Amino acid sequence: MSLKNHPHTEQAIFDDQEGAESILDKTWLSPPGFLGWFTHVNQRQIGFRFVVTSLIFFALGGLLALLMRLQLVQPENTLMGAEFYHQIMTMHGTTMMFFFAVPAMEGLGIYLVPLMIGTRDMSFPRLNAFGYYVYLLAGITLYLALFLGMAPNTGWFSYVPLAGIDYSPGQGVSFWTTMITFIEISALTAAVELIVTILKQRAPGMTLNRMPIFVWSILVMSFMIVFAMPTVMVGSVLLALDRTFATQFFVASGGGDPLLWQHLFWFFGHPEVYIIVVPALGIVSTVISTFCQREVFGYTAVVLSMVTIGFVSFGLWVHHMFTTGLPHLGLSFFTAASAMIAIPSGVQIFCWIATLWGSKIQFKTPMLFIMGFFAVFVIGGLTGVMAASIPFDMQAHDSYFVVAHLHYVLIGGAVLPFFAGLYYWYPKMTGAMLSERLGRWSFWLIFVGLNLTFFPMHQLGLDGMPRRVYTYLHNMGWEEINFFVTCAAFLMAFGFLLTFINTLISPYKSRAAGSNPWHADTLEWWAQSPPRNYNFRHLPVISSRTPLWQKAPLYKVTGIRADRREIIITTLLDAKPQGVCIMPSPTYWPFVLALTVGFGFLGFMFKPILFVVGFFLSFFAIVGWLWPARPWLAEKPPEDGHPVRGLQ
Amino acid sequence: MSRNQQTANADIDVSNFSRHLNGQNAPIWWGIIGLILIELSVVSAFTVTYLYLYMQHPQWPPNDIAPPPLFIPTWSTILMLLSCVTMYLAGKSVEKNKSKGFVVYTFASVIMALLVLWIRWQQFDNFDMRWDQHVYGSLLWTISGFHFIHIVSAAIGTAAIGLFGMVGFYTKQRQIGVVVDTMYWNFVAFAWLPFYLVLYYFPRL
Ligand code: HEM
Ligand SMILES: [Cu+2]
Numbered sequence: 001m002s003l004k005n006h007p008h009t010e011q012a013i014f015d016d017q018e019g020a021e022s023i024l025d026k027t028w029l030s031p032p033g034f035l036g037w038f039t040h041v042n043q044r045q046i047g048f049r050f051v052v053t054s055l056i057f058f059a060l061g062g063l064l065a066l067l068m069r070l071q072l073v074q075p076e077n078t079l080m081g082a083e084f085y086h087q088i089m090t091m092h093g094t095t096m097m098f099f100f101a102v103p104a105m106e107g108l109g110i111y112l113v114p115l116m117i118g119t120r121d122m123s124f125p126r127l128n129a130f131g132y133y134v135y136l137l138a139g140i141t142l143y144l145a146l147f148l149g150m151a152p153n154t155g156w157f158s159y160v161p162l163a164g165i166d167y168s169p170g171q172g173v174s175f176w177t178t179m180i181t182f183i184e185i186s187a188l189t190a191a192v193e194l195i196v197t198i199l200k201q202r203a204p205g206m207t208l209n210r211m212p213i214f215v216w217s218i219l220v221m222s223f224m225i226v227f228a229m230p231t232v233m234v235g236s237v238l239l240a241l242d243r244t245f246a247t248q249f250f251v252a253s254g255g256g257d258p259l260l261w262q263h264l265f266w267f268f269g270h271p272e273v274y275i276i277v278v279p280a281l282g283i284v285s286t287v288i289s290t291f292c293q294r295e296v297f298g299y300t301a302v303v304l305s306m307v308t309i310g311f312v313s314f315g316l317w318v319h320h321m322f323t324t325g326l327p328h329l330g331l332s333f334f335t336a337a338s339a340m341i342a343i344p345s346g347v348q349i350f351c352w353i354a355t356l357w358g359s360k361i362q363f364k365t366p367m368l369f370i371m372g373f374f375a376v377f378v379i380g381g382l383t384g385v386m387a388a389s390i391p392f393d394m395q396a397h398d399s400y401f402v403v404a405h406l407h408y409v410l411i412g413g414a415v416l417p418f419f420a421g422l423y424y425w426y427p428k429m430t431g432a433m434l435s436e437r438l439g440r441w442s443f444w445l446i447f448v449g450l451n452l453t454f455f456p457m458h459q460l461g462l463d464g465m466p467r468r469v470y471t472y473l474h475n476m477g478w479e480e481i482n483f484f485v486t487c488a489a490f491l492m493a494f495g496f497l498l499t500f501i502n503t504l505i506s507p508y509k510s511r512a513a514g515s516n517p518w519h520a521d522t523l524e525w526w527a528q529s530p531p532r533n534y535n536f537r538h539l540p541v542i543s544s545r546t547p548l549w550q551k552a553p554l555y556k557v558t559g560i561r562a563d564r565r566e567i568i569i570t571t572l573l574d575a576k577p578q579g580v581c582i583m584p585s586p587t588y589w590p591f592v593l594a595l596t597v598g599f600g601f602l603g604f605m606f607k608p609i610l611f612v613v614g615f616f617l618s619f620f621a622i623v624g625w626l627w628p629a630r631p632w633l634a635e636k637p638p639e640d641g642h643p644v645r646g647l648q
Numbered sequence: 649m650s651r652n653q654q655t656a657n658a659d660i661d662v663s664n665f666s667r668h669l670n671g672q673n674a675p676i677w678w679g680i681i682g683l684i685l686i687e688l689s690v691v692s693a694f695t696v697t698y699l700y701l702y703m704q705h706p707q708w709p710p711n712d713i714a715p716p717p718l719f720i721p722t723w724s725t726i727l728m729l730l731s732c733v734t735m736y737l738a739g740k741s742v743e744k745n746k747s748k749g750f751v752v753y754t755f756a757s758v759i760m761a762l763l764v765l766w767i768r769w770q771q772f773d774n775f776d777m778r779w780d781q782h783v784y785g786s787l788l789w790t791i792s793g794f795h796f797i798h799i800v801s802a803a804i805g806t807a808a809i810g811l812f813g814m815v816g817f818y819t820k821q822r823q824i825g826v827v828v829d830t831m832y833w834n835f836v837a838f839a840w841l842p843f844y845l846v847l848y849y850f851p852r853l
Contacts, residue, residue, distance in 0.1 A: 014663065123675035123676075123678075123679065124675065124676075124679055127679075188686055191682075192679055192682030192683065192686070193679070195678070195682055196675050196678040196679050196682060197675075199678060200673075200675050200678060201675070204660050226682065226685050226686055226689065227689050229686075229689075230686055230687075230690045231689065231693045233690065234690055234693040234694060234697070235693075238697070238790070241779075241786070245779060245780065246779075246780035247779050247780060247783075247785075247786035247789070247790060248780065248781075248782060248783040248785075248786045249697075249701075249783060249786055249787075249790075251783075254780075254781070254782055254783055254786075255701070255704075255705060255710060255782045255783035255784060256701070256783040256786070257700070257701060257704055257783075260697065260700060260701065263700070264693065264697070541659065541660055555657070555658060555659050555660070556660075557659065557660050557661075557662055558659050558660070558661045558662070558663070559661045559662040559663025559664070559665070560662060566667075568662060568665075569669060569673050569674075569675065577660060577662055577665065578665075578673045579665050579666045579667070579669045579673045579674075580662055580665045580667050581667075581669055581674070581675060615797075619801075619808075622805075622808075623808050626808075626825075628812060628817045628825075633667055633668065633821075633822070
């Protein structure tokens with residue numbers, strides 16, 4: 001395999017030579033055909049798969065939401081029982097948080113970051129592929145469990161003791177713990193790769209303070225994932241041990257502590273919200289800058305506030321636990337910390353307003369979604385401030401007020417910006433524009449629909465309707481609102497459907513995008529649409545924050561071989577070229593490893609010893625994956641001058 | 649033009665740049681740092697969990713159980729740290745292109761790790777409390793087991809590195825595999841220290 005991709009030529013061929021293009025094509029080829037699909041490692045393929053798969057999960061999660069709303073359309077409805085309701089509620093929350101939002105943002109990052117920083121792939125292409133397969137396997141397994149009626153039913157935060165073996169016997173919660181661990185592996189691999197790619201592969205000259213804001217946001221997100229996700233992994237492993245081996249971590253009678261679960265979960269769970277929101281903020285800055293045709297005002301302030309949000313969000317988890325009877329001093333601290341997050345968020349908003357101020361804004365569809373983001377996210381933030389005040393939280397906790405708040409934050413803070421990004425980058429990914437007319441219809445239906453769905457829920461909550469109930473009694477005064485909310489939910493769903501239809505038909509109907517349809521400034525628009533497998537014909541040398549808006553032409557890197565997967569490594573802060581790295585070629589091993597790891601984790605649920613089998617099988621896969629590829633690079637440069645040119 | 653609007657004024661030729669990245673310029677070096685950061689988060693989550701539960705209990709360990717004996721685990725800790733030295737020497741051999749020394753030192757490290765594993769296995773037998781009796785036992789077993797698995801991984805990984813070395817893959821220029829394997833090895837060895845502290849000293853306080 002490696003031989004095919006590193007042709008053994010007498011004379012090395014460089015990407016600045018004539019005819020190098022077709023050789024680059026061959027070198028970076030992702031093998032065609034169904035079986036070839038499992039060998040792909042290029043960032044473009046993997047990123048695209050992440051995005052598409054996450055959208056499919058978004059659709060599935062949305063269907064489950066509609067089912068819930070159907071059940072709640074009238075009091076004492078008998079469409080489904082409590083058990084099924086709780087399964088789809090848990091699956092909805094779990095899907096949206098773990099299987100849609102995080103992979104969607106990471107997928108965008110994987111696709112775009114190498115393009116935006118001017119390199120040809122991610123640092124660890126095979127790991128990238130592995131992360132995707134792990135994600136896919138986890139998702140498929142969880143939905144199989146749902147079809148078998150074995151899905152988890154304890155809510156997306158699986159509180160103990162409810163999630164313990166006594167109250168949740170059977171495999172439901174076991175599926176949850178296993179698949180959560182599994183999906184975090186995927187999130188963590190992607191995070192590490194994004195960090196290394198961003199720090200070490202930026203085009204020469206792209207110092208940290210010339211890096212696109214979106215790339216900054218992905219960097220902050222990745223660091224947050226690295227520090228937050230391991231806690232939920234530890235938590236779910238301990239829960240799995242409690243359930244399988246009767247350890248006592250969360251069992252009060254055995255000296256354990258159920259609150260420990262809440263700490264472990266929310267130490268992850270709160271940053272999780274910002275893990276989703278921070279890249280969304282990056283999208284907002286990017287789209288605003290393009291549709292105002294000017295740099296975002298206050299680059300440094302925007303970047304620093306993203307970093308601050310990342311930090312502060314780790315100090316807030318206890319505000320999810322105000323009603324658990326923790327000491328008062330602690331509670332006040334966490335209230336203050338929760339309010340503090342408003343400061344960096346405010347800075348961002350002011351910078352955006354300053355950017356928009358006095359510029360000629362083009363209200364294309366992506367910009368509409370950004371405007372929707374402003375409105376919805378601000379309302380979510382305000383109700384957040386309400387919930388961060390303890391006396392109010394004591395009243396509103398676990399009522400529909402919280403359901404309303406969390407959807408305003410998540411849809412406003414993640415879904416709308418993500419869709420803005422989708423409309424914005426779709427032309428780059430597919431080479432076709434999305435239909436503006438469908439896009440506008442879609443936006444307005446979503447925007448109106450979501451406000452009509454979730455705003456009344458605040459009232460339901462204040463009227464006392466608890467969350468996570470599968471039905472409610474007549475004469476509570478909740479009937480009209482619930483009926484109305486369900487209808488509105490279908491309206492919103494129709495809006496989302498329009499975008500899906502748009503993405504499916506546009507490649508056949510709409511005009512070709514060209515390489516830079518929005519006249520944007522960042523490097524991804526320098527590549528062809530869709531980009532070739534090698535991203536750029538020449539790797540660029542960067543000398544400003546807005547390389548495509550500068551008048552001078554871009555300089556380029558020469559001396560990169562075209563007949564081998566080569567990329568440049570640069571220094572961490574100021575991106576000075578340091579060396580050339582040879583990237584691995586397509587292979588089945590990541591797929592095989594995902595299967596063996598999956599075997600170990602799933603096997604554990606049924607027979608713990610199978611975990612050990614999976615563990616050792618995985619080592620075979622890892623060794624195969626890392627097997628040094630021959631021919632090995634020659635070490636000594638020939639005597640006659642050109643040390644590397646002409647070798648091999 | 650502001651400072652970040654300056655334009656570079658030439659193409660950059662990298663044909664003479666090294667294709668052998670062996671230290672901090674190699675992406676994999678940073679990748680392993682990332683892995684270590686992740687595992688550090690895991691190690692701290694375990695340690696904090698231990699301390700949190702420890703603080704909930706006036707009596708620790710419960711029911712007049714004796715804390716696990718100190719002597720043998722202390723020796724296995726020292727052995728574990730010593731194996732970092734042989735790993736270091738293995739790296740030195742690669743730098744001097746001495747592949748025989750490399751293979752010897754790598755397998756010496758692996759054997760030391762196996763010894764540590766054997767000692768730990770004996771200790772499992774000697775724990776005074778099962779994992780399902782009390783959360784104290786759960787912690788003892790889980791944390792020890794977690795670290796046990798890590799030594800197994802490091803040993804298998806290093807054995808594979810040793811095998812690649814026997815084929816003659818590693819040389820002065822091509823040593824990044826050894827470098828990162830050693831980094832991970834050291835991490836596994838040092839990650840034991842906080843665990844050693846909480847598992848063996850806190851019950852004695
Ligand atoms: C597309 C429209 C959506 C509708 C109609 C919807 C509706 C609902 C409903 C009815 C519940 C159950 C409330 C309860 O019984 O307590 C719920 C819970 C939840 N939703 Fe959504 N939702 C939507 C989108 C989203 C999105 C985009 C996210 C996240 C990115 C999300 C995250 C959650 C979470 C985390 C829960 C809590 C689940 C739990 O309590 O375990 N939802 N949603
Ligand atoms: Cu929170």
